[in-house]
Amino acid sequence: xxxxxxxxxxxxxxxxxxxxxxxxxxxxxxxxxxxxxxxxxxxxxxxxxxxxxxxxxxxxxxxxxxxxxxxxx
Numbered sequence: 001x002x003x004x005x006x007x008x009x010x011x012x013x014x015x016x017x018x019x020x021x022x023x024x025x026x027x028x029x030x031x032x033x034x035x036x037x038x039x040x041x042x043x044x045x046x047x048x049x050x051x052x053x054x055x056x057x058x059x060x061x062x063x064x065x066x067x068x069x070x071x072x073x
Contacts, residue, residue: 008035008038008039009039010039010040010041011035011036011039011040013048015032015035016036016040016044016045016048017048017052018032019032019033019036019040019045020045020048020049020052021052023049024049024052024056
């Protein structure tokens with residue numbers, strides 16, 4: 001490595017969130033996937049993935065409850 005090059009920085013929170021959302025929909029780019037695997041920490045992606053899953057499930061439960069309420073059931 002040359003003296004003027006800096007080591008690659010880890011992905012930011014927003015980059016990790018973008019990667020988790022892209023992976024959830026199956027549209028992650030090869031460039032971002034390579035960055036995540038080479039510079040990211042697995043624990044961070046796991047935590048964000050679990051948080052995304054929790055929010056997604058709670059959103060679905062809320063939508064179902066709203067639809068049932070509006071249907072009078």
